[in-house]
Every structure is written in C-alpha cells, then in structure tokens.
Amino acid sequence: MAKNMRERILAAASNLFQARGINATGVDTIVAEAGIAKMTLYNHFKTKEDLVLEVVTRRSREFAERISARLDKSVVDPTEKLYKLFDYVGEWLADPQCSGLPFLKASAEFPQPDNPVHQLSAELSQEFRDYITGLAREAGIREPEALGLQLTMLIEGAVLSEQLSKGSNALEHARQAARILIESAKR
Amino acid sequence: MAKNMRERILAAASNLFQARGINATGVDTIVAEAGIAKMTLYNHFKTKEDLVLEVVTRRSREFAERISARLDKSVVDPTEKLYKLFDYVGEWLADPQCSGLPFLKASAEFPQPDNPVHQLSAELSQEFRDYITGLAREAGIREPEALGLQLTMLIEGAVLSEQLSKGSNALEHARQAARILIESAKR
DNA sequence: GTAAAAGCAGACAGAACGGTATAGCCCGGT
DNA sequence: ACCGGGCTATACCGTTCTGTCTGCTTTTAC
Incomplete structure (x- = not known):
C-alpha cells in the first residue's frame, strides 16, 4: 500500500x-x-507547491513520452516523423480527459518569473521544443531550430484553440500548415 | 472623480x-x-467575478483595437495587412508591461467550460480569430477560415513562447512561417 | 446653502486556505 | 507476542479569502 x-x-x-x-x-x-x-x-x-511541481512534471513528461514512444516505434523515415507528430498530438488531443498542455496552463497560473512552478514550466516547454527541433534536425532540415520553434508554436496554438472552441478542427489546420512549412524548409 | x-x-x-x-x-x-x-x-x-469579466474584456479589446487601428490607418493593400499584422503584434509583445494574451491566460485560470470567465475568454478568442479571418478574406485568400485559424495559432503560440522563454525570437519565426503560409494560400 | 450621493476607514462575518498536532489503529517483520 | 511505521480521524492554528455593515466625511447637484 x-x-x-x-x-x-x-x-x-x-x-x-x-x-x-x-x-x-x-x-x-x-x-x-x-x-x-x-x-x-x-x-x-513537503508543501502543496512540491506536489504541484511533481504533477506538472509528470503530466508534461507523460505527454512527451507518449508522443515520442509512438514516433520511435512506428515511423522510421525522419521527415515522416514530423508529419506523424501532428497525428499523435491529434490523438492525444482527442482524448476527452485531455485538458491542454500542462506546462502552458501552469505557467499561466503562475506568471511571476521567479516562481518555481513558472520556471519549471519554462523548462518543460523548452524540452518539448528541443525534442521537435531534434526531429527537424534528423530530417535534414537546414535550420532545425527555426522549424522546430515554428512547429511548436503551431502545436501550442492548436491545442489552445481546440480547448477554447472545440470542434474548430484546429489541429487539422495546424497539420496542413506544418506540411507547407516542412516542404518549404526542405527546399 | x-x-x-x-x-x-x-x-x-x-x-x-x-x-x-x-x-x-x-x-x-x-x-x-x-x-x-x-x-x-x-x-x-457586484462581485469580484464581475470585475474580472470587465478587465478581461477590456484588455482583450484594447489589444485587438490597438492592432486593427494601426492596420486600418497605415496599410491599404489587403495582403500587406496580413504581413503587417505580425509587425504590430511584435510591437505589442515587445512592450515590457505586456503579459500575454488576456483571454488565453484567463481561460487557463478558469478551465471549467461553464465558468463565465472561461466562456467570455472563448468568445474573445473567437473575435480575434474572426478578425484575422476577415483580413484573409479581404486579401482574396481562397480559404480565409483556414488561413485565419493558422495565423491565429501562430500568433498565440508565438506569444506563449515569447512569454515562457524571452529572447527566443518567437514572433520573428512566426512571421516567417506566416509569409510562407500566406504565399502558399495565394497560389 | 443644503441635501443627497459617493467615498472613506475599519471592523466584522463566515468560509476556505495551507499546514500542524495528537491520539489511536492496523498490519507486517521478527 | 509485540513493536514500530504508516495511515486515519479530527481538531486546531493563523492567515487570507469574498463580501457586508456602520458611522463619518467629502463631494456633487440643484
């Protein structure tokens, strides 16, 4: 027990x-x-804040690992991974018990930069962005940091839009935008 | 007084x-x-919630009107408006007393869909998206709703990224992504 | 000039907050 | 058989929360 x-x-x-x-x-x-x-x-x-820190960390890592595990398992072509990324985020988003990106919501509730929860959220957000940048790099994108940040922004914006107005098909449009950006970045 | x-x-x-x-x-x-x-x-x-509702409404409308006033005043070419949009958001974001999109932060603090603040945030977010969609329509984009949503996601994601890690130049990358999306949508 | 309206200071209510203290219970290890 | 550690239940601490009430002063309007 x-x-x-x-x-x-x-x-x-x-x-x-x-x-x-x-x-x-x-x-x-x-x-x-x-x-x-x-x-x-x-x-x-020790305190409620300690609990908050661990919950936010876990939820964020769960999200990231759920995505990356699927990508690593089922996709081999590095560029295809960038496309599939949006599929898997979409599946995660379709889960009715999903409620947005944990680190984004946490950072909104603790806006002060010196707050530990805010700082943790910033780190977790950075981790997520770095992961996507890594995917872009593996795919041979010329400026992986730029595309990584752009795709991250699209995903974050899509999750927010979907949360605020369900049924806006935000992620599908994000995926289409991503395809254009990826193709443009490969040329 | x-x-x-x-x-x-x-x-x-x-x-x-x-x-x-x-x-x-x-x-x-x-x-x-x-x-x-x-x-x-x-x-x-009457209550604190009433005050919250009015503050959120005002801040969101201020943001939207500040952007649209500049666009209406200084830009005539409809497509150019879509580009300039990111310039003006960038200026707003560079203001040190700026602290993110009000309706996004409010919705994160009040996640329950039946909460009045959350509902208001959803409406204000929709207003903003509709405005951008309108710009896309005036620019003769074939599917203005799609591009409007995509640009909205980019802006929201950029503002969040900039808030979470200052100096990431998120908005500049969002602008570059927007240019690619706009050109692609015009073709 | 005067009366009504609006603002002030501060006490107060009742609940919720994070966190602590205490006393007893239950269960596994030896 | 018993001892100790983890869990429970409950009461409690001081603070802070939203919101109200009162008595007094200032401003405003006619």
Whole structure:
C-alpha cells in the first residue's frame, strides 16, 4: 500500500488541477478525492507547491513520452516523423480527459518569473521544443531550430484553440500548415 | 472623480491580474493598489467575478483595437495587412508591461467550460480569430477560415513562447512561417 | 446653502486556505 | 507476542479569502 499512496495522491491532484485549475484546488479537496488523510499527503510532499511541481512534471513528461514512444516505434523515415507528430498530438488531443498542455496552463497560473512552478514550466516547454527541433534536425532540415520553434508554436496554438472552441478542427489546420512549412524548409 | 473611480479600479485590477494572476490576487490587494475603500469597489462591481469579466474584456479589446487601428490607418493593400499584422503584434509583445494574451491566460485560470470567465475568454478568442479571418478574406485568400485559424495559432503560440522563454525570437519565426503560409494560400 | 450621493476607514462575518498536532489503529517483520 | 511505521480521524492554528455593515466625511447637484 505504501507505494500506492504517492501515486494515488498524484493522480487525484492531477485530475483536480486539470478540471478546476491549480490555484482553485485546495489541499482538502485533493485529500478528499484521494480518499486519504491529510497527514498522509504532507508525509509524502513537503508543501502543496512540491506536489504541484511533481504533477506538472509528470503530466508534461507523460505527454512527451507518449508522443515520442509512438514516433520511435512506428515511423522510421525522419521527415515522416514530423508529419506523424501532428497525428499523435491529434490523438492525444482527442482524448476527452485531455485538458491542454500542462506546462502552458501552469505557467499561466503562475506568471511571476521567479516562481518555481513558472520556471519549471519554462523548462518543460523548452524540452518539448528541443525534442521537435531534434526531429527537424534528423530530417535534414537546414535550420532545425527555426522549424522546430515554428512547429511548436503551431502545436501550442492548436491545442489552445481546440480547448477554447472545440470542434474548430484546429489541429487539422495546424497539420496542413506544418506540411507547407516542412516542404518549404526542405527546399 | 466619480467617473475616474471605475477606471482606477479597473487599472489596478488589470495590473495585478497581469502580474500575479487572477486567482492569486485578492480584493484587498486591488483595493490597496487603487488607493480606495473596499466599499467603493463593491459599489461599482457586484462581485469580484464581475470585475474580472470587465478587465478581461477590456484588455482583450484594447489589444485587438490597438492592432486593427494601426492596420486600418497605415496599410491599404489587403495582403500587406496580413504581413503587417505580425509587425504590430511584435510591437505589442515587445512592450515590457505586456503579459500575454488576456483571454488565453484567463481561460487557463478558469478551465471549467461553464465558468463565465472561461466562456467570455472563448468568445474573445473567437473575435480575434474572426478578425484575422476577415483580413484573409479581404486579401482574396481562397480559404480565409483556414488561413485565419493558422495565423491565429501562430500568433498565440508565438506569444506563449515569447512569454515562457524571452529572447527566443518567437514572433520573428512566426512571421516567417506566416509569409510562407500566406504565399502558399495565394497560389 | 443644503441635501443627497459617493467615498472613506475599519471592523466584522463566515468560509476556505495551507499546514500542524495528537491520539489511536492496523498490519507486517521478527 | 509485540513493536514500530504508516495511515486515519479530527481538531486546531493563523492567515487570507469574498463580501457586508456602520458611522463619518467629502463631494456633487440643484
């Protein structure tokens, strides 16, 4: 049971943060959702902020690894990976329990640059961008940083648009834009 | 003075929401920043949420009008407007007191779809997208909705990237991507 | 000039916040 | 058999939250 506790707390917190926002979710609510005692939570996490940091990290890494695992497994052609990237983001976005890019939402709730959650979000966002830049580099793009950033912006914008107005088919349009940008960058 | 009170409250709230986030800013803090009595605030706004709604609306409209006013004044060629759009967003973004697109941050802090702030954010986001789609239509783009959404995603993503890691030159890369997309859409 | 409107200061209510303390229970290891 | 560590339940701390009330002063309008 001991090992499960931590996971249960993280899962409960993750769900609540996603549904109501981080600042709007109290410790008591997390405790109730996880079905545990308050002291148990504070036995595993020093403060609420520590819990927030770990939840944000996990969710972001889960997202990134879910995408990259699929890409590594099913695609070999490096350029094809860039296209497939949008397919897999689309699948992730179609999941009804998906609620946006974790590091983006976290950074919006903690705008102050010196805030630990904000700094973590910036790092995770950078990781994601670096990953896409890496894909562009493997695909032999001349300026992989430029295309990587552009594709990242498209994905972030698409996720936001889809969240704000469902059914806008944002990701499909992002994919079409990406194709044009990739082709243009290869020439 | 009576007319100024409202503006002073809105200005103070706007600054604080921008700097610390909406949920993290208490009414007492707003009152202190505005240099007024608490009852004066509640005399002008029924609840904090009412104040939030008006602040978000104003900031979003200010942004949109600042961009569109410049475009209408200085540019005549419809296609050129699409390019200049990124210049003016860039200038707005370079303003050190700028802190992201108001409706995006607000929607992140109030994720629940039935929340009034979230709904307002969705409407304001839609307004912005419609405006850009209108520009695309005037420029004779074949599928203005598609390009409008794509450019919107680029702008939103660029603003986020710039906020999360300053000096990434996100908007410049967004502009380059936009040029490619626009040229491709015109052909 | 005077009365009504609006602003002020500060106390206050009731709830929620993050976090702590305490006392007991249950269960596994030896 | 028993001991210790993790979990529970509950009460509690001080602070902060939104929102209200009151009594007094200033401004505004006619």
